[in-house]
Amino acid sequence: MGSLDANPAAAYAAFAAAADVDGFHPLNPDDVRSYLHKAVDFVYDYYKSVESLPVLPGVEPGYLHRLLQSAPPSSSAPFDIAMKELKDAVVPGMTHWASPNFFAFFPSTNSAAAIAGELIASAMNTVGFTWQASPAATELEVLALDWLAQLLKLPASFMTRTVAGGRGTGGGVILGTTSEAMLVTLVAARDAALRRSGSAGVAGLTRLTVYAADQTHSTFFKACRLAGFDPANIRSIPTGADTDYALDPAVLLAAMRADADAGLIPTYVCATVGTTSSNAVDPVGAVADVASTFSAWVHVDAAYAGSACICPEFRHHLDGVDRVDSISMSPHKWLMTCLDCTCLYVRDTHRLTGSLETNPEYLKNHASDSGEVTDLKDMQVGVGRRFRGLKLWMVMRTYGATKLQEHIRSDVAMAKMFEEFVRGDDRFEVVVPRNFALVCFRIKPRKFASEEEAERVNRELMERLNKTGKAYVAHTVIGGRFVLRFAVGSSLQEERHVRSAWELIKKTAAEIVGDGEDDRLMMMMRE
Amino acid sequence: MGSLDANPAAAYAAFAAAADVDGFHPLNPDDVRSYLHKAVDFVYDYYKSVESLPVLPGVEPGYLHRLLQSAPPSSSAPFDIAMKELKDAVVPGMTHWASPNFFAFFPSTNSAAAIAGELIASAMNTVGFTWQASPAATELEVLALDWLAQLLKLPASFMTRTVAGGRGTGGGVILGTTSEAMLVTLVAARDAALRRSGSAGVAGLTRLTVYAADQTHSTFFKACRLAGFDPANIRSIPTGADTDYALDPAVLLAAMRADADAGLIPTYVCATVGTTSSNAVDPVGAVADVASTFSAWVHVDAAYAGSACICPEFRHHLDGVDRVDSISMSPHKWLMTCLDCTCLYVRDTHRLTGSLETNPEYLKNHASDSGEVTDLKDMQVGVGRRFRGLKLWMVMRTYGATKLQEHIRSDVAMAKMFEEFVRGDDRFEVVVPRNFALVCFRIKPRKFASEEEAERVNRELMERLNKTGKAYVAHTVIGGRFVLRFAVGSSLQEERHVRSAWELIKKTAAEIVGDGEDDRLMMMMRE
Numbered sequence A, B: 001m002g003s004l005d006a007n008p009a010a011a012y013a014a015f016a017a018a019a020d021v022d023g024f025h026p027l028n029p030d031d032v033r034s035y036l037h038k039a040v041d042f043v044y045d046y047y048k049s050v051e052s053l054p055v056l057p058g059v060e061p062g063y064l065h066r067l068l069q070s071a072p073p074s075s076s077a078p079f080d081i082a083m084k085e086l087k088d089a090v091v092p093g094m095t096h097w098a099s100p101n102f103f104a105f106f107p108s109t110n111s112a113a114a115i116a117g118e119l120i121a122s123a124m125n126t127v128g129f130t131w132q133a134s135p136a137a138t139e140l141e142v143l144a145l146d147w148l149a150q151l152l153k154l155p156a157s158f159m160t161r162t163v164a165g166g167r168g169t170g171g172g173v174i175l176g177t178t179s180e181a182m183l184v185t186l187v188a189a190r191d192a193a194l195r196r197s198g199s200a201g202v203a204g205l206t207r208l209t210v211y212a213a214d215q216t217h218s219t220f221f222k223a224c225r226l227a228g229f230d231p232a233n234i235r236s237i238p239t240g241a242d243t244d245y246a247l248d249p250a251v252l253l254a255a256m257r258a259d260a261d262a263g264l265i266p267t268y269v270c271a272t273v274g275t276t277s278s279n280a281v282d283p284v285g286a287v288a289d290v291a292s293t294f295s296a297w298v299h300v301d302a303a304y305a306g307s308a309c310i311c312p313e314f315r316h317h318l319d320g321v322d323r324v325d326s327i328s329m330s331p332h333k334w335l336m337t338c339l340d341c342t343c344l345y346v347r348d349t350h351r352l353t354g355s356l357e358t359n360p361e362y363l364k365n366h367a368s369d370s371g372e373v374t375d376l377k378d379m380q381v382g383v384g385r386r387f388r389g390l391k392l393w394m395v396m397r398t399y400g401a402t403k404l405q406e407h408i409r410s411d412v413a414m415a416k417m418f419e420e421f422v423r424g425d426d427r428f429e430v431v432v433p434r435n436f437a438l439v440c441f442r443i444k445p446r447k448f449a450s451e452e453e454a455e456r457v458n459r460e461l462m463e464r465l466n467k468t469g470k471a472y473v474a475h476t477v478i479g480g481r482f483v484l485r486f487a488v489g490s491s492l493q494e495e496r497h498v499r500s501a502w503e504l505i506k507k508t509a510a511e512i513v514g515d516g517e518d519d520r521l522m523m524m525m526r527e
Helices: A008-018 A029-052 A063-067 A079-093 A112-124 A135-151 A178-196 A203-207 A218-226 A249-261 A284-292 A305-310 A349-356 A366-370 A389-423 A451-468 A495-513 A517-526 B008-018 B029-052 B063-067 B079-093 B112-124 B135-151 B178-196 B203-207 B218-226 B249-261 B284-292 B305-310 B312-318 B349-356 B366-370 B389-423 B451-468 B495-513 B517-526
Strands: A171-175 A208-213 A234-237 A265-272 A297-301 A326-329 A342-346 A428-430 A438-443 A474-478 A481-487 B171-175 B208-213 B234-237 B265-272 B297-301 B326-329 B342-346 B428-430 B438-443 B474-478 B481-487
Touching: A029 A079, A029 A112, A029 B029, A029 B112, A063 A079, A063 B135, A079 B112, A079 B135, A079 B389, A112 A389, A112 B029, A112 B079, A112 B112, A135 A171, A135 A342, A135 A389, A135 B063, A135 B079, A171 A178, A178 A203, A178 A208, A178 A218, A178 A265, A178 A297, A178 A326, A178 A342, A178 A349, A178 B218, A203 A208, A203 B203, A208 A218, A208 A249, A218 A234, A218 B178, A218 B349, A234 A249, A249 A265, A249 A284, A265 A284, A284 A297, A305 A326, A305 A389, A342 A349, A349 B218, A389 A428, A389 A438, A389 A495, A389 B079, A438 A451, A438 A495, A451 A474, A451 A481, A451 A495, B029 B079, B029 B112, B063 B079, B112 B389, B135 B171, B135 B342, B135 B389, B171 B178, B178 B203, B178 B208, B178 B218, B178 B265, B178 B297, B178 B326, B178 B342, B178 B349, B203 B208, B208 B218, B208 B249, B218 B234, B234 B249, B249 B265, B249 B284, B265 B284, B284 B297, B305 B312, B305 B326, B305 B389, B342 B349, B389 B428, B389 B438, B389 B495, B438 B451, B438 B495, B451 B474, B451 B481, B451 B495
Parallel strands: A208 A234, A208 A265, A265 A297, A297 A326, B208 B234, B208 B265, B265 B297, B297 B326
Antiparallel strands: A171 A342, A326 A342, A428 A438, A438 A481, A474 A481, B171 B342, B326 B342, B428 B438, B438 B481, B474 B481
């Protein structure tokens, strides 16, 4: 960070002399370029060194407040000061999602094209709430969504521009999170069900029911509550090992039937392609068929695994998507597009805009009045919105389908390699089949050991691993079993990182349960 | 954009030779640096030239789809290709919010420090849903919010860290939009009211009522519908010229009293400091006093004008904020922080997290269990979140209170200058008092002219102005009058731009209504 390390006083002095000559110009192009060059240098150094930083920092709550001043500075300072504090105080307390040794949660994949696109978007800083407020921002977002829909082989009914070149009723929007995608479609489905049932206002809300497998992300159940659904009417459908924790359409049907028979109105079903916990895949087509009996809205949450479906060998996981009402997937998870970027597609945009449209005087304009354009504010919670399409378009424009597929396949191959390591060591077991680049595994419990014992051993393994700073793995509980999640795909990751992590896991496990069967038995017996 | 313009074939050839040597590395530090340097050059050139670009582009709906290929590329391309298409096809269709000739809506202010901060955040690409998922990201966000609270002189009850250094119940979170701030507080207020009223589930929802002045942003009424409030129970309180279109506490009291008397439950009041239409300021303290009679939640939307309240001379607009439940303001509007950045403060975070908390197994960790840390996912709609605090912290760290205040004051001074221009020309009138940096004005209607005539003339003025590409002004309707909104503050704006815009307005008005009274009367009579 330049001269500051050597001589902060000098940096301040030079700065003070230069300041205030001609007022305050926060976007002076020379300052912008100078600050950005410093930021680029930081990013370069960060990517070069992140591998050697502890993935999970060993800081205590409140650490940063002890390092940085608690009151805002009253006067200005050279940008180097902020950069120095970033480096000295902030970076040591970061969990490094960009580290190639990050295997927790799902990776937040990224790329040079995405970061560059986001930089330009934040510099242009347009607010594309209506088409007129930034025609190119709206049209590039729509184009990027249509491109992605083509990569995913989504039916033309989800695209703004149909294959024939005309305008269908479908369309998409880029949102910040899957939760928002769920929320806005829940609201559209809710309003449609209320209308269908002849409800006066929201009086009929207590009769509406919603459904998802118990493996569905917790944010779905939260989104239902946000939209005002009655907590008693939010059905979490049990799953089990028999379906590898995917939603069983027969169980769904029984639940919906029972509700309908009781005078309730099945309104919405969420199916997940690649659950957060274990990457289970709900059968999209079968779920859609069940839901159609009740005219319920079907949403597919493919936040993580949707990206894989750009490869022909994974596309079958979306079979039946032509019969659902909406689907969302997040390129910020696995399509090398930095946060945040969740793509929502709906088959009938009017059902969405019918619930979300606003038309204040100060946003009225000829283009909106003409009905020829998409005003993206009417497909999201808020009004304001960044230039969201640019980075996603740049990723597809620069890397093309081939490289994007190569990237998915490379991650899956590394996960497969890890899975084989696990399977090849009889102290470990893979707990559920691997579908994508997530391996759920654990130290195998000894015979007749309780689940509590198995959990204690595996929790110990996880905590020891994470304390090394050389790997970060997260956990889940599947079917009552405490399981480690090994998610491959951080964008700087190479095969050697997966190999090193496995060596570390073996070594750490050996410290806990010994090198082989006998040692392990002895350890267990001593406990 | 480099060699591409001269010889795209050569760029492709060099690129093809370099590719595929060693797999695909989307975050290769050298590529990242190279792409970012190109992006920085673009940004520099853009800021240098944006003044000369038409603010509002003259493109037709669908223009971009005609310029860019409709199918995603199958193979990769040099980054220069994306940059060239950005420059040739996208930029000409942008509405340039960064232009110093942009006077529409509210400015999306920006700064070198903010853009650099956002760049670093998107490169680090952490997902700080829990404290553990990125301790520094969470703590820096909390610190930035506490700093801003101090600049705004918010009561300590809104800060995470109270003045005494202990931990209060208050706290904040950075969200994407004001709408989300409204939504999450509406949901918290809704759930509290349901509990208070002994409602079984959401059965009592039909009795809950919400209130805001008719000048409140339309997104408030949308957020109410998203949260499931009955459309019939969403009260838009009429305002008039007598209060300069601010909420009249007596009218609010009468409306709440009437609802309570009818057995309804007043649940939430939204007060605005600086309405979108005309910058009216609802009296925060008086509104809080009325609402407290009914135990209703009071939220202050200070999206735009909140930033001005860092200056002592504007702080009185927040008087009474110590008695409200929540306040949100958006540094992405007027505090030089690029999109998106909306700061929400609540007095009792537990009321918010009580409605928004989720606790899935895969996110459980010791820090969260200890209750010592803030998990920001529980104060927003979604789970995932960018490293949101960095850019806001960098803005305050680099510019300090003094420069931030200077920036507000400079904008207000320019708006005041414009206001004086308008007042000094008897063909024009200022329609409502100017509170901040927005001037609402129009061509004065001639005596006995209908509002339709006045609207026609002023609409003509707006459309002619915007077609020149040399200024972009938006409109609104206040008290039945069609009015032009002249919002000063785009970050590249200087006094000369305001002067030029006024010259253009005078010249264009003269084309429509003549240079003086006689000409104007004649023009009007001919119509």
